[in-house]
Amino acid sequence: MTSPAPTRRSGRWIERWEPEDEGFWEATGRRIAHRNLWFSVLSEHIGFSVWTLWSVLVLFMGPEYGLTPADKFLLTSMVTLVGAVVRVPYTFAVAVFGGRNWTIVSAGLLLVPTVAAYAVMEPGTSFTTFLLIGLLAGIGGGNFASSMTNINAFFPLRRKGWALGLNAGGGNVGVPVIQLVALAVIGANGGPRVLLGIYIPLIVVAAVLAAVFMDNLTTVKNDAGAAKDAARDAHTWIMSFLYVGTFGSFIGYSFAFGQVLTNQFGRTPLQAAYLTFLGPLLGSLVRPLGGRLADRYGGARITLWNYVGMAAATAVLVVASMQKSLPLFVSVFVVLFVLSGLGNGSTYKMIPGIFQAKAFAEGLTGEAAVAHGRRLSGASMGLIGAVGALGGVGINLAFRQSFLSYGSGTGAFVAFLAFYGACFALTWAVYLRGSAARARTRASQGAAEAKAQLSYAEV
Known part of the structure; x- marks a missing residue:
């Protein structure tokens, strides 16, 4: 028997959405979910490009702009900070306005920092002005949070790792793409305004396509209690810490890589641009693979061993930095980007699995457990x-x-190495310690009890 199609109302709202129902999913859910996924990826991709805009604009800003290396690192730090802060309200905007509606608004808002940067990007502009305009670009970082929250609601749990990884990876690709566009502009002796002029029409296209092809889900209701419950749950903050190690590394290195090459290794902006895009590109493309591996083997296991790799790569970077070996430094930095991308996928897969596991542990079953975990x-x-x-x-x-x-950046890499060690220890202590014993327990118990004993190693 074929499940009924989604119930719709005007304004591209879908009232009935049951992705965990296999019949519903195969009949109509898969097609609708994937359509929303692709246009969500486009909007998030442009958002990431705008967010990381200043990581490449600073490469255009030579001595005539009067900025020191410390000024440039401070500028990119503040842009990153705003992008982090606005992610919280952007998450809940989906429930208030609807996923499609907020995608249109959030895409349109990207015009503000892009047009503003176009207006002031010239020598003689004060550092304070650059800083204020740069802060506006931080709103591009919020698109990720609203996009992930929206797509999380469209897909069944068994496919969330792949879907969230693809959504985030497609967005993350905005980082290397804008670096490649900047490389082309610099290579053609173009200025920063050429780069900005390319993105203004793309922003308009993303907003229009979201309006035409995306949907809102009425099942994603505004629930202030969910935010409070999530904030009170220890796993929210544990996963936040782990995500600092994966995504924090990816976005932080994306902003800083070019500046490290110019300041520590004496590369010109054009030479740096030739090298900086590769790491973010591979790290973005591999993110869906991290989600897929987590779907198959468990997010906690993939995350644990990923941190081993990140720590090893960072240790080599310390050596490369001290020896001033550019080939070794660049090649290992690219490996670190790839590992951060894998970890992004595996950590985000863990989130829905953790809360679903807690729902089972609290005695919920069926749709009640699914709804609790999704909420x-x-x-x-x-x-x-x-x-x-x-x-x-x-x-x-x-x-x-x-x-x-x-x-040099050597001292920073030593600090990062210690942090990855802490992430490894936390992943093992919370999500993997004793998982083998729990697995033996599940093997000797009935199916109902097995669900209640679900191991976090499987998330």
Whole structure:
């Protein structure tokens, strides 16, 4: 028997949405969910490009702009900070306005920082003005949170790792794409206004396509209680810490990589641009793979071993930085980007799984457990995404202090190595310790009890 189609009302609202129902999903849900996913990716992609705009604009800003390396690191740090903070209200905007409606608004808002930067980007503009205009670009970071919350509601739990990884990865690709566009502009002897002029019409296109092709879900209702419940749950803050290590690394390194190459290794802006895009590109493309691996093997396991790899890569970067070996430094930095992308996918897959596991542990079953998990995971994503993005602020401030104190980024890398070790320990202690014993327990118990004993290693 075929499940009935989604119930619709005017304004592209869908009232009935049951992705966990296999019949519903195969009949109509899959097609609608994927259509919303693709146009969500486009809007988030442009948002990431605008957010990381200043990571490439500072490469255009030579001595005639009068900015020191510390000024540039401070500028990019503040842009990252705003992007982190606005993720919280952007998350709940989906429930207030609807996923489609907020995608249109959030895409349109990107015109503000882009047009403003176009107006002031010239030598003689004060650092304070650049800082204020740069802060506006931070709103591009909010698009990620609203997009992830929206797409989380469209897909069944068994497919969330892939869908969220693809959505986030497609958005993350906005970082290397704007770096590649900047490379082309610099190579053609174009100025920063050429780069900004390219993105203004793209923003309009993203907003129009969202209006034409996306949908709102009435099942994603505004629930202030969910935000409070998510904030009170320890797992929200544990996952926030872990996400600092993965996404915080990705966005922080994306902002800082070019500046490290120019300040520590003496590369010109054009030479730096040739190198900076590769790491963010591969880190973005591999994010869906992190989600897919987490779907298959468990997000906690993938995350744990990913931190081992990130720590090892960082240790090599310390050596490369001390020896001033550019080939080793760049190649290992690219590996670190790839690992951060894998970890982004695996950590975000863990979030819905954790809250679903808690629902089973509390005795909920069926649709009640699904609804409970979706409610808390959607609310927690904004908080986790916001705190995770703060890692990018920390990375840029760490580099700023390291260059001020030591004249290189070595001190910052040592701090990052210690942090990845802490992330490894926390992942093991909370989500994997004793999982083997729980697995043996599940093997000897009935199916009902097994659900209640669901191991977090499986999330």
